[in-house]
């Protein structure tokens with residue numbers, strides 16, 4: 651008996667993570683496996699800055715998915731810290747899944763990442779051909795062969811090579827089965843019902859950041875950070891009509907960026923607020939009053955003190 655009650659015979663539990671260049675489809679696949687929106691996706695690369703776990707609960711297994719930021723050649727302190735975080739994660743999980751989007755040729759970026767992965771010992775490596783809905787069978791076949799060849803070249807012994815589409819759902823179930831089969835036997839690691847162990851503040855901050863990036867991708871590539879200052883239930887509300895007050899700060903790096911985020915007479919910030927609010931309400935299942943403040947934190951990506959304050 652564990653704290654979770656009787657564990658069925660042969661129950662498996664463990665960790666897997668997705669590795670791949672930005673936009674490879676890692677977050678979307680995590681969502682597809684978990685079946686709920688817990689990881690933030692965006693058509694903008696490198697939005698996943700925090701390690702967020704999605705948890706797949708099954709009668710026979712529990713699969714904890716760790717979604718790491720993309721590894722890249724570090725130019726800032728933030729970049730270096732992220733890379734350390736990524737490497738540490740790889741060595742701690744049971745399976746590392748390398749994602750190679752099927753609609754793109756395997757390039758130097760993929761080879762760099764796979765080369766870094768190949769240095770990790772004692773972990774099972776699975777290759778995924780993601781976004782298969784975007785290509786025909788012939789192109790997919792060539793892609794699978796290229797993945798196989800890359801593995802040979804780097805001495806990476808792929809335990810499986812799995813084509814999958816998070817958008818059409820094709821092979822998502824099979825992927826879950828294959829990953830579960832690679833997990834060690836053991837009791838559940840998290841209580842049932844948990845979809846992620848990221849604190850609610852982190853998820854809420856991610857939703858606000860996603861909304862704030864929408865439409866200003868070209869002007870503000872990676873310059874917005876969000877901190878949730880407080881989340882408190884409004885006092886004096888009837889029990890059947892609760893309201894959660896959420897105060898969040900949006901940090902930009904320069905005054906000029908502040909104007910972009912706020913927009914003409916605050917029109918843009920209002921749109922960001924209402925988009926984020928409905929997402930937060932869906933996530934938390936309660937009506938929300940969202941207050942956003944835009945602040946300037948000069949060069950926060952390069953300043954250790956600011957980075958700590960912003961949660962990095």
Ligand SMILES: Nc1nc2c(ncn2[C@@H]2O[C@H](COP(=O)(O)OP(=O)(O)OP(=O)(O)O)[C@@H](O)[C@H]2O)c(=O)[nH]1
Nearest residue numbers: 672673674675676677678695696698781815816817
């Ligand atoms: N057609 C199609 N598009 C996909 C699929 N999976 C992801 N995408 C799209 O590809 C883009 C990137 O997906 P993400 O899941 O955010 O990619 P990621 O690898 O997590 O990206 P980073 O967080 O930047 O590292 C998004 O616009 C997704 O909608 C898929 O299976 N099929």
